[in-house]
Amino acid sequence: MRQAPGFSCNVLDNLIVVIDVINRPGKKVQLLVTTVEELKKAKEGDRQAIERVCSATWEPLYRFIYFKVQNREEAEDITQETYVKTLTYLQKHQALQGNFLGFMKTVALNVLRDRWRQKKRRGAPVNFEEINPEETAHMDHQKAVAQRLQLENALAKLSEDQRTVLDLRIIKSYSVAETAKLTGKTEAAVRTAQYRALQGLAKILEDHA
Amino acid sequence: MNELENKLSDYIDALNAEQEPEKGQLAAGTPELEKLMATVLQVRTLKEPALPAPGYPKRLAKAVAVQIQENNSSNYQRGRRLRNRWIGPFVALAAGLLLVAVLTSWTGLFNRDVVYAMEKAVVSLSNYHGILEVRSRNAAGEEWLARRVELWSEGDKYAMRQDDGTLTVNNGERKWQVRPQSKEVALLPPAPDPAKTGFDLRDEAKRAKQYPHTVAGTELVAGRQATKLEISPPGGLPYYLWIDAETNLPVQLQTAMQNALMTTFTFTSFEPNMPIDPHVFTYQQPEGYTVVEKDPGQLVATVQEAAVISNFTPLLPQEAPGRIFAFQDRIVLDYGDTTIIETVAQESFEPVANSALGTAAGGPLEVWWERLRWRQEGLEIQIDGIRRVELAGQIAADLTLPDNGQNLLNRAQVKVPVDLEIVKANQQQVDRGSSPWQLDPLQVATTFVNLKVTPDGIQGEPLIPASAFKLAVNNGAQAVVEVTGGPIKQVYLERLVRQDETGIWSVVGYDPR
Incomplete structure (x- = not known):
């Protein structure tokens, strides 16, 4: 087998x-x-x-x-x-x-x-x-498995704020309004923060590809 | 930039809703946006997948068999997609696993909000079977079992067996109650069906989210590890809710000690998302039982059939209802999460005292909890449920909800000072069940004006009768009452402690005549 x-x-x-x-x-x-x-x-x-x-x-x-x-x-x-x-x-x-x-x-x-x-x-x-x-x-x-490891390493390189917004929005699936409430930001600020966090993450992943 | 940020956000929302992102969201993007979308997909791989609703292999096999048969018969097909559109998708377990996974890998980085997790688990709950015990305790510390109820719930269906053997079932098509004591089966109207147990999982999740809450530790509840939450309604006494650590579902609720009595609702056994024997929801008349029937309504296929039974033609939203029930005096349009009840209007329209007021079809619209009610073309229309505003707007195009951003109180010529401590104490008194008149702005205004006229107190019938008071505006937070006689023309009121149907009204100003 x-x-x-x-x-x-x-x-x-x-x-x-x-x-x-x-x-x-x-x-x-x-x-x-x-x-x-x-x-x-x-x-x-x-x-x-x-x-x-x-x-x-x-x-x-x-x-x-x-x-x-x-x-x-x-x-x-x-x-x-x-x-x-x-x-x-x-x-x-x-x-x-x-x-x-x-x-x-x-x-x-x-x-x-x-x-x-x-x-x-x-x-x-x-x-x-x-x-x-x-x-x-x-x-x-x-x-x-490799992708997961790479991703976890890349996430660790983001700022805490960036990790938080990605965690709340993508991992925990909260809405923009819920995330705004939890982080004390405006909804527009959450959208900007998630955009920038993903830009940052994409760049780290690209650099290590 | 904003447009790209919004597109990316919409894309995340679609995936969070477990839906395929719209083609427009994929195609219209720049290479940069596409790269970020791919990164979103990558981050999501850290989550446990959302699994299909229970019974998926059977539905999958059915859909596959149909397509294979179509293939075999025509040798060419594009095939209908038999997408499973089941309500209550099974993601509670996935949500639980996801949180465990996140906590294991990123412990300390994020605060876990149990209430949000609970809300999501409750939304995803497809079915459950459990035994709910209701215990009461008095101020002397004596405790007793008030009742025990066995519950089965699946989507819109439920069955509930009381201690005395009385079994109530609503299977979405019929509702009945088997009463062993009197050996009878009562057929009841299946919709609308008010709350079932006094401890509704969905309501509790909603309340816990709405009110301030803190984690008060972890405890074992009926052998399960549970997070204890202290929930503090503004101005009210705190109460406790326990959330099962494994499923994120509420398992116990303890009310505050009100009138020397405290009640605890506990699921002593609870099996979420487990297949339920379909016989539980199947109507069967036990041998030797008589059937008691009092206009239980009929499930009909068309509005025309309903019109014949009920003797009037209902007003319809653009969206067709899932089911139509016709009764002798009313027609019920059921949309699953929302119900419309139409009757022929009788006498004058009297909004509930503590409701907020909007407008619909050129007249008043009563907004009370999750209910809208108004008159239109000789009919009275009542809509209950989460999609009430959307469906009401399809019937009454001019529907206007109360504007609670509007400040009604600036116009008051005389301001009335308020001692907030006294108001808070009054609110707690009302929460305990005393002086419920404070929930009614008309009664509060009546008392206020009559005390102005007779400052020593109201003896017998008030000098200015209740009929002289009329609610002019009520947006849920502020209200204006017009008075047709006496020294005061208008009274201005506000819900100072809590701006929902449980909040008391206080007079904050008036206009002298």
Whole structure:
């Protein structure tokens, strides 16, 4: 069994085991199991099989997508589109002999890129076949850990006021009005402060890239 | 610069609301703005993701199955997006984890405001099951269990079982009460449905945020670690609220000792965001029970059907209601968080004594707590709930709310000095349930004017009767009362301690006739 620090996946006889090591304090380990048989039924549109496959695999996929888009509305949409695209793809191709979750993440990345392209009218297409799914999933996790460390270091370099405004507005999700009340600033001052704090943070991150 | 700052702020707000930012917010930006937006996304990765509402895998599977079937039948589709638009998304746990994560990594850098966290957790609460105990204690220290209630709540649905076995259920379509003692089932109007328990999680969160509060330590409440908050309503006696450290939800409330009695509401068991057996909310007449029905209303599909049942055509906002209930004498339009009740206007319109006044449809608009009420085209319209102003504005285009920025008192020809200490003591007296007339500006004005006429005290009926007093303006904080007889023409009043419906009125000036 491949021992990746992030997500790994194996086909053992008829079982697809998705091991999801969620990167957060407490290091929760989840074993999510689905079967090849179920996947076959699911791709034919069997509602119960789809439900079992979704129940077994949605969370790591959703978390992966949420990490990219950072809002639930879009994450739910893309998760749904990813399942439809994956199962539709599998209808036309032979059964998956590898990392099911990694494959879905690759599909999700394609969906994301399509959407970004539509929004920005630029960017390059990515082909399903050209991507090594296991590598994608693995790389992504390592990148996320590195990014988190880099981000925490960068935040530590900001002034306390700047950290506070980013904490209240972005981490704690307070409104401008609530943040203004908590910090004793005007709403306009909060908007300016968050803009400058993000400018400062972006510069630190760029300098250390 | 301001425009860029605002755009960035709107972008953060959209993400905080867990919504996809508008395309305009992404496309119209400069490279600098795009870079800052990307930085926002990066900072947000430090948070726990907001997970979908419970039951998501099922809804996801349903949507996926429908799309796959569409694909199979047409081999071409763009597909409808079956986005889950469930109310009460499940982010309470995520919010809790986020705070833990933030505190673990940045301890000491930020002050954690438990009240804001609680407010957010309450907003995100999708369902719960719990047992609420209400205990009373007198000034002699004797304590007793007043009642125990088992509660199930999911979105708009709730079920509540009292100690005596009486079960009240509102499943959004019907409301009923099973009374084992009399072996009957009473069918009740499902909307509007007043507060259920006396300890409403949402109300408490709102009050705690509104009033000054301090953390008074941590304590164990029913085996859970909880933060104790002391809440001090302006001019009132402090009371306590305990917030569960794990879920950020309120778990206990203790009132101040009023009239030698103190009440404590405690969730002795509380399971938030757990699936609830759907049978709890399913109507079933127990065997051997009789049905008691007193105009419980009918859920109808169209306004026309409601009009036939109720014998009048209601005035409608542009936005269509989620549900329509028709009763013999009224029509209820339900918007989930807000309810509109329309009836045929009878007799004259009398605003509640301590309400503020605005205008709607050319007449007075009563603004009282979270309720608006006015008359229009022969109907009386009452709107309760958070979207009352928006929906009222769709019915009465000229709707004007009381302007509490306007100073009404400058015009007073004679100023009346006020001893704030006495006013505060009076406010506390009213909070204890005594002298409630001080909440009514008309009664305060009546007393004031009559004491001017008979300074030794009012014996029997006042010399200038209550009918001579009319509320001219009330913006919630200040009021002007007109008097048709006697030595005083107008009385000016102000809520000096608390500017809400619980605040007493004091006379601060008058105009002699």
